[in-house]
Amino acid sequence: MSRAHFVSQEPFNPHSVEALTSVQENYYMASQWKLMWWKLRRHRLAVICGFILALNYATIMFSEIIAPYDLHTRHTDYIFSPPQSVHLFHNGEFIGPFVYGRDYELDMDLLKRNYPERKDDVQPLRFFCSGDPYRFWGLFDASFHLVCPPENGTFFFLGTDRLGRDMFSRITYGARISLTIGLVGIIISFTFGIVIGGLAGYYGGWVDASVQRLIEVIRSFPELPLWMALSAVLPVNWSPLLIFFGITVILALLDWTGLARAVRSKLLSLREEDYCAAAELMGAKPGRIIGRHLLPGFMSHLIASATLSVPAMILGETALSFLGLGLRPPVTSWGVLLNEAQNINVVALYPWLLYPVVPVVLVILTFNFFGDGLRDAADPYK
Amino acid sequence: MLSYVIRRILAMIPTLLIISMLVFVIIQLPPGDYLESHIAELQSQGEAVDEKKIQFLREQYGLDKPMIEQYWLWLIGMLQGDFGYSFEYDLPVTEVVGDRLFLTVIISTATILFTWMIAFPIGIYSATHQYSWGDYGLSTLGFLGLATPNFLLALVMLYLANVYFGTSIGGLMDAQYIDAPWSVDKVLSILEHLWIPVIVIGTSGTAGMIRRLRANLLDELQKQYVTTGRAKGLPPGKLLRKYPLRIALNFFVADVGNLLPQVISGAEIVAVVMSLPTTGPLLLSALQSQDMYLAGSFLMFLALLTVFGVLVSDIALALLDPRIRLGGTVSK
Numbered sequence: 001m002s003r004a005h006f007v008s009q010e011p012f013n014p015h016s017v018e019a020l021t022s023v024q025e026n027y028y029m030a031s032q033w034k035l036m037w038w039k040l041r042r043h044r045l046a047v048i049c050g051f052i053l054a055l056n057y058a059t060i061m062f063s064e065i066i067a068p069y070d071l072h073t074r075h076t077d078y079i080f081s082p083p084q085s086v087h088l089f090h091n092g093e094f095i096g097p098f099v100y101g102r103d104y105e106l107d108m109d110l111l112k113r114n115y116p117e118r119k120d121d122v123q124p125l126r127f128f129c130s131g132d133p134y135r136f137w138g139l140f141d142a143s144f145h146l147v148c149p150p151e152n153g154t155f156f157f158l159g160t161d162r163l164g165r166d167m168f169s170r171i172t173y174g175a176r177i178s179l180t181i182g183l184v185g186i187i188i189s190f191t192f193g194i195v196i197g198g199l200a201g202y203y204g205g206w207v208d209a210s211v212q213r214l215i216e217v218i219r220s221f222p223e224l225p226l227w228m229a230l231s232a233v234l235p236v237n238w239s240p241l242l243i244f245f246g247i248t249v250i251l252a253l254l255d256w257t258g259l260a261r262a263v264r265s266k267l268l269s270l271r272e273e274d275y276c277a278a279a280e281l282m283g284a285k286p287g288r289i290i291g292r293h294l295l296p297g298f299m300s301h302l303i304a305s306a307t308l309s310v311p312a313m314i315l316g317e318t319a320l321s322f323l324g325l326g327l328r329p330p331v332t333s334w335g336v337l338l339n340e341a342q343n344i345n346v347v348a349l350y351p352w353l354l355y356p357v358v359p360v361v362l363v364i365l366t367f368n369f370f371g372d373g374l375r376d377a378a379d380p381y382k
Numbered sequence: 383m384l385s386y387v388i389r390r391i392l393a394m395i396p397t398l399l400i401i402s403m404l405v406f407v408i409i410q411l412p413p414g415d416y417l418e419s420h421i422a423e424l425q426s427q428g429e430a431v432d433e434k435k436i437q438f439l440r441e442q443y444g445l446d447k448p449m450i451e452q453y454w455l456w457l458i459g460m461l462q463g464d465f466g467y468s469f470e471y472d473l474p475v476t477e478v479v480g481d482r483l484f485l486t487v488i489i490s491t492a493t494i495l496f497t498w499m500i501a502f503p504i505g506i507y508s509a510t511h512q513y514s515w516g517d518y519g520l521s522t523l524g525f526l527g528l529a530t531p532n533f534l535l536a537l538v539m540l541y542l543a544n545v546y547f548g549t550s551i552g553g554l555m556d557a558q559y560i561d562a563p564w565s566v567d568k569v570l571s572i573l574e575h576l577w578i579p580v581i582v583i584g585t586s587g588t589a590g591m592i593r594r595l596r597a598n599l600l601d602e603l604q605k606q607y608v609t610t611g612r613a614k615g616l617p618p619g620k621l622l623r624k625y626p627l628r629i630a631l632n633f634f635v636a637d638v639g640n641l642l643p644q645v646i647s648g649a650e651i652v653a654v655v656m657s658l659p660t661t662g663p664l665l666l667s668a669l670q671s672q673d674m675y676l677a678g679s680f681l682m683f684l685a686l687l688t689v690f691g692v693l694v695s696d697i698a699l700a701l702l703d704p705r706i707r708l709g710g711t712v713s714k
Contacts, residue, residue: 213396213397213400214400216397217397217400217401217404219643220397220401220639220643220685220688220689220692221401221404221643221684221685221688222642222643222644222646222647222650222684222685222688223643223644223647224646224647224648224650224651225646225647225650225665225680225681225684226408226681228650228665228666228669229408229409229669229677229681230408230411232669232670232672232677233408233411311529315529315531318531319531319532319533319651322531322533322651323533323651323654323666325666325669325670338531338533338534341534341537342537342655344537344540344541344544346537347537347538347540347541348541354534354537354538357530357531357534360529360531361526361529361530364528364529365525365526365529368525368528368529369525
């Protein structure tokens with residue numbers, strides 16, 4: 001009779017009323033990591049910093065190729081040589097990258113070596129060339145370099161140190177140790193943090209109480225003196241590689257507390273969730289519940305905060321090596337390089353020995369900005 | 383209030399006990415002890431070893447006893463004010479440490495005050511002008527301070543201060559005052575030298591504090607009472623001063639716990655570079671020569687300094703915030 005009261009027998013499909021646009025559907029169906037990536041991408045600075053970091057880490061694979069000289073090549077004729085500047089034009093004429101040849105004279109008043117440029121001696125740089133031989137990744141011999149000094153000339157882009165070793169090459173090689181020590185350290189402290197924080201958060205009770213106390217104690221202790229004390233313990237006769245691992249472990253030993261704390265507090269709240277109780281009723285063991293059901297829920301947070309603690313480790317290594325308690329030559333890290341710049345004469349006479357600080361500052365800044373962006377992106381549902 | 387302070391002090395005891403155990407383990411880790419290496423050194427130089435003195439020291443400090451007992455003796459000794467004997471200096475540790483610890487305290491306090499003075503206005507500005515150019519610029523500057531290794535900054539500042547202000551290099555006072563009794567001139571000379579380490583150590587802590595203060599204040603600014611206040615027509619400056627800032631201030635005092643370990647760490651390394659007569663260089667040499675009681679006591683003193691600093695800040699916090707002294711927790 002009255003059509004106005006017709007009710008369809010079909011089940012109601014909400015999509016028939018409000019259809020999702022493809023953009024929306026894309027968004028709702030995306031995985032957590034994808035959402036994180038989208039959010040991170042909007043954080044322009046973080047993306048740029050991430051890119052710079054990736055570039056830095058890429059260089060450590062090809063240090064031999066990028067560095068014009070070998071790590072240990074000494075140029076006894078060019079001790080404490082100041083940086084050579086690269087020119088493009090000679091007498092208004094374009095030549096391409098070149099350096100001027102140099103003379104050597106000793107200033108007897110200041111007892112300083114001077115290397116005046118011969119303005120008529122143009123020495124073009126060579127590219128993709130063969131220079132100091134090296135063993136690439138310890139696998140095969142090669143002598144290919146990106147940039148080489150001119151024939152019979154020198155190319156010290158950042159000057160040389162007291163043994164006439166090229167600073168630029170040493171900084172390039174130093175990146176290997178300095179950058180990996182942070183990563184290896186963070187892997188160790190990450191493991192510590194997850195295991196200890198996980199135990200404390202999952203079991204609670206006295207385990208939690210004692211872990212809490214321990215964390216409190218470690219955090220209230222000034223880091224550096226403790227690092228110093230621990231690294232003074234490393235036997236002098238250890239091989240450089242062992243010392244490297246020793247220092248890494250020491251740096252990690254004091255660093256896990258922040259992560260453990262984060263893991264603990266998250267676990268404490270998450271273990272009350274229904275899905276956790278369900279897993280428990282189905283007979284899952286604690287290890288499985290923590291690893292399979294709880295951890296993935298806040299892994300992104302953990303990674304973000306781990307990124308933020310890498311710079312502290314890099315700085316720690318630098319400081320320890322600077323004091324002579326960390327890595328020792330022949331291992332070359334940025335801290336070891338700075339160890340040579342320990343005294344004030346260096347600042348006054350050979351300021352280029354301070355250059356290793358530039359990559360240190362750069363890497364730490366980029367790690368901080370990148371970590372900040374990651375942390376913001378870590379919670380894409382907010 | 384009194385019961386809060388007592389509770390707080392009692393809570394320090396287990397913390398200090400654990401710290402003392404940690405320190406003891408660390409100083410025991412290297413193989414052998416100072417006496418052994420000392421004897422070996424003397425013998426290699428062909429000198430006679432004073433057996434009696436060695437034996438006396440060994441017994442006095444229980445080096446021949448088992449580990450647990452040594453720890454116990456060390457702990458009891460410390461409680462009675464006997465911090466052990468520095469083998470290298472041939473003096474009781476307390477005499478070696480003496481003024482140095484006092485200067486460390488002065489530098490740390492001055493640095494924290496400096497950090498506050500810089501971080502507070504910048505933090506407020508950054509929070510109230512979020513995402514402005516000023517915010518970005520100041521944050522970058524702060525990060526730069528964080529990223530520059532302290533020791534290097536110290537070196538460069540030392541050089542600049544010497545070139546432009548003629549401040550003598552190294553030390554915390556001009557040479558003629560070093561062994562002089564305390565006087566007005568000596569204090570002035572210290573003040574003249576103090577600003578370099580304070581700025582150098584302060585730069586690293588300031589950035590962190592600005593960030594924490596900014597985040598904290600931003601949280602407060604989003605709360606409803608601020609909206610209410612604004613809706614009722616409070617002028618922005620007064621609104622900020624009366625409510626969010628007061629709460630952020632609590633956090634500011636509480637943050638000393640984060641700041642202090644960092645400041646003391648910084649003070650150690652900067653002191654080595656600038657050869658300040660504080661604990662830094664002595665700790666370094668004690669660690670290198672395995673002078674275990676000296677190193678251990680230094681570590682212990684530094685930990686004590688932090689624990690006490692945090693205690694003071696907690697008590698100040700309790701004075702500021704009634705929720706704490708009445709047993710609740712501050713909402714951070």
